[in-house]
Amino acid sequence: MYRYSEFDHDFLTERNAQFRAQVERRIDGSLTEDEFKPLRLMNGLYLQLHAYMLRVAIPYGTLNSAQMRQLALLAEKWDKGYGHFTTRQNIQYNWPKLNDVPDMLDALAEVGMHAIQTSGNTIRNVTADHFAGAAADEVADPRPYAELLRQWSTDHPEFQFMPRKFKIAITGSENDRAVIKAHDIGLQLVERDGVLGARVIVGGGLGRTPMIGKELSEFVAFDDLLAYLEATVSVWNQIGRRDNKYKARIKITVHEHGIDAIRAKVNERFLQVRPQFKGADMNLLEEIKGHFAPPAFRQASIASFESAFTNDPVFRSWVDTNIAPHKDADHAIVTISIKKHGETPGDATAEQMRVMADLAEQFAYDELRISHEQNVILPHVHKSDLPAIHAKLKEHELATANIGLISDIIACPGMDYCALATARSIPVAQEIATRFEDLKLEHDIGHLKIKISGCINACGHHHVGHIGILGLDRAGVENYQITLGGDATETAAVGDRTGPGFAYDEIVPAVERIVEAYLELRNSDEETFLETYRRVGMAPFKSALYPEAQANAA
Amino acid sequence: MARAFSPKVVTANDLLEGDVIYQTEDDRWSRELSEAELITDEAHAQVRLLDAARQANKIVGAYLADAVDGDNGPEPAHFREDFRRTGPSNYAHGKQESSSQPRA
Numbered sequence: 030m031y032r033y034s035e036f037d038h039d040f041l042t043e044r045n046a047q048f049r050a051q052v053e054r055r056i057d058g059s060l061t062e063d064e065f066k067p068l069r070l071m072n073g074l075y076l077q078l079h080a081y082m083l084r085v086a087i088p089y090g091t092l093n094s095a096q097m098r099q100l101a102l103l104a105e106k107w108d109k110g111y112g113h114f115t116t117r118q119n120i121q122y123n124w125p126k127l128n129d130v131p132d133m134l135d136a137l138a139e140v141g142m143h144a145i146q147t148s149g150n151t152i153r154n155v156t157a158d159h160f161a162g163a164a165a166d167e168v169a170d171p172r173p174y175a176e177l178l179r180q181w182s183t184d185h186p187e188f189q190f191m192p193r194k195f196k197i198a199i200t201g202s203e204n205d206r207a208v209i210k211a212h213d214i215g216l217q218l219v220e221r222d223g224v225l226g227a228r229v230i231v232g233g234g235l236g237r238t239p240m241i242g243k244e245l246s247e248f249v250a251f252d253d254l255l256a257y258l259e260a261t262v263s264v265w266n267q268i269g270r271r272d273n274k275y276k277a278r279i280k281i282t283v284h285e286h287g288i289d290a291i292r293a294k295v296n297e298r299f300l301q302v303r304p305q306f307k308g309a310d311m312n313l314l315e316e317i318k319g320h321f322a323p324p325a326f327r328q329a330s331i332a333s334f335e336s337a338f339t340n341d342p343v344f345r346s347w348v349d350t351n352i353a354p355h356k357d358a359d360h361a362i363v364t365i366s367i368k369k370h371g372e373t374p375g376d377a378t379a380e381q382m383r384v385m386a387d388l389a390e391q392f393a394y395d396e397l398r399i400s401h402e403q404n405v406i407l408p409h410v411h412k413s414d415l416p417a418i419h420a421k422l423k424e425h426e427l428a429t430a431n432i433g434l435i436s437d438i439i440a441c442p443g444m445d446y447c448a449l450a451t452a453r454s455i456p457v458a459q460e461i462a463t464r465f466e467d468l469k470l471e472h473d474i475g476h477l478k479i480k481i482s483g484c485i486n487a488c489g490h491h492h493v494g495h496i497g498i499l500g501l502d503r504a505g506v507e508n509y510q511i512t513l514g515g516d517a518t519e520t521a522a523v524g525d526r527t528g529p530g531f532a533y534d535e536i537v538p539a540v541e542r543i544v545e546a547y548l549e550l551r552n553s554d555e556e557t558f559l560e561t562y563r564r565v566g567m568a569p570f571k572s573a574l575y576p577e578a579q580a581n582a583a
Numbered sequence: 584m585a586r587a588f589s590p591k592v593v594t595a596n597d598l599l600e601g602d603v604i605y606q607t608e609d610d611r612w613s614r615e616l617s618e619a620e621l622i623t624d625e626a627h628a629q630v631r632l633l634d635a636a637r638q639a640n641k642i643v644g645a646y647l648a649d650a651v652d653g654d655n656g657p658e659p660a661h662f663r664e665d666f667r668r669t670g671p672s673n674y675a676h677g678k679q680e681s682s683s684q685p686r687a
Contacts, residue, residue, distance in 0.1 A: 056598070058640035076643055079677040080665055109676055122678065127599050373673045413632040444663065445671035455673045505661055 033141040049131035084147040089157035089175035090118035090399040094386035098231025099140040101382035114375040135312035152182035158200040158207045159400035165354040165409035173318045192269035193277035202562035221321040226250040232283030235487035239523045240280040243288045256306040260298035324394035334412040346432040361409040366429040370466040375403030436462035443483025450483035452500025452507035477558045493517035509536040546573035592619040595645035596675035616668040
């Protein structure tokens with residue numbers, strides 16, 4: 030875990046004091062809303078449909094137990110007893126009062142957290158593989174580099190008034206769990222001739238113009254990476270479009286200029302920028318790496334785990350879905366599902382947060398992660414502790430065995446909260462999960478990712494869902510478009526639209542028809558939905574979705 | 584002939600609480616859409632919106648929302664406004680906690 034330096038503490042204290050004064054001036058009328066709005070957004074405070082919303086950054090999705098407990102305290106003391114984990118590894122509080130926000134920010138600062146640059150046209154919270162530092166398949170832990178990027182981008186003087194927001198994701202593994210190809214910049218750590226560096230992807234993004242990122246450089250050594258990224262953001266800051274906010278993201282710049290032209294400009298800029306980086310960043314990186322040293326993994330027998338796995342079918346089912354391989358064979362990565370059937374994806378109560386904090390402290394070397402899939406992870410757990418963890422999770426409705434299954438749905442807040450939304454997404458997710466739970470089909474269906482957004486901005490990542498659902502307002506009623514074949518991993522792809530959308534009460538039956546078609550079409554139980562879709566294409570799913578159209582055509 | 588003016592209410596969010604409020608005919612801010620002033624004249628709507636905008640130290644983001652005349656005062660014309668006057672559908676939070684307004 031990164032520990033704040035004195036500089037970090039002072040910076041945050043001063044920033045919070047400034048914001049407290051800004052809130053006071055807004056309330057006493059010295060600041061108009063037009064003046065105040067950019068100030069509150071810089072500090073993560075939005076105004077949504079029913080209330081203010083405070084978005085707190087969870088840098089690269091990493092928390093310790095004290096921080097998780099503090100998030101619980103905020104939920105209880107200043108909100109309605111819960112928080113919402115988002116697809117950007119942040120947490121959102123949906124009901125704060127303007128007067129209370131300065132106190133909330135001070136409470137966050139006590140545990141080294143903040144809401145800076147969770148909004149506005151800045152470099153946002155850097156997201157990372159939620160299995161970072163634990164995954165069996167990683168080249169190196171990406172989080173020290175993510176922390177370096179956080180420090181570099183926070184209050185970066187050149188990057189405070191950019192054409193639009195800018196999102197960076199980083200992974201240390203070839204298997205991409207951080208959706209790096211759907212970010213403005215995606216970084217994949219790679220090693221070449223014993224030197225660590227990154228493959229740099231640029232120009233990915235979802236939203237109204239979904240684009241899969243393109244390779245800007247196949248390898249930039251760590252020594253040069255910060256200068257290279259500064260050059261990249263700088264080129265876009267200069268030539269990115271400011272005339273039209275829908276064309277302002279770097280994906281459009283890359284699309285309009287072409288990746289080769291962008292690469293040439295970045296290389297040219299890099300040569301100018303590089304001399305400014307004199308190695309201080311590498312010294313800092315070395316220091317930061319010390320903060321992320323892996324814990325001393327304990328040695329013990331795993332016999333109790335094996336016995337529980339053999340004898341307890343509920344535990345076995347949970348292990349089969351929610352446990353991933355750890356780099357230490359006697360350890361495991363636990364994904365705690367925040368997707369109990371029928372509940373709001375990503376919402377955890379203050380009590381659940383405390384339970385997870387306690388488990389992290391007792392069994393998981395004090396570490397927690399938030400995934401972009403809106404779940405919570407205990408990254409390092411000795412297998413002998415899994416039965417005790419599972420038992421505790423069960424007591425608090427946190428033991429749902431559905432990771433990677435049809436009810437492990439990403440859903441944005443949608444029109445239940447968000448001022449930008451055009452339709453609801455939460456109830457659609459709740460109803461799909463409940464429906465397939467009733468059908469008892471979930472485990473038979475296997476690996477299937479449904480992602481739901483309540484507007485074209487695509488916070489719910491619908492374009493890269495195996496089944497993507499987009500809620501729109503069509504002539505004053507909610508209407509849902511479906512896409513199939515999206516993929517959020519290293520083989521990233523944007524899904525294809527099936528055809529006309531579905532009304533609110535038709536969307537769950539439509540998803541059911543798609544799934545039924547898949548179960549008919551797959552050539553074995555092992556063939557996943559995505560594999561089947563890639564093999565057979567859209568046509569058979571279309572006939573299942575639109576039987577009337579088929580009948581009319583016949 | 585100009586298109587008929589569809590009735591409006593002036594709505595905003597409360598500066599401190601952030602919750603949804605409606606302008607009443609007697610210049611109060613109510614939490615209930617049913618108490619809002621239903622404006623049927625375009626020029627009057629603009630005047631009332633200006634009245635709201637002058638109260639910047641009490642409210643945020645005033646705008647004119649379409650509404651229809653119901654049995655018990657104004658009703659929302661669009662589902663977005665129906666959510667605003669009620670609250671989210673996943674929890675009984677927002678106005679569902681304090682108001683008699685049932686979810687449609």
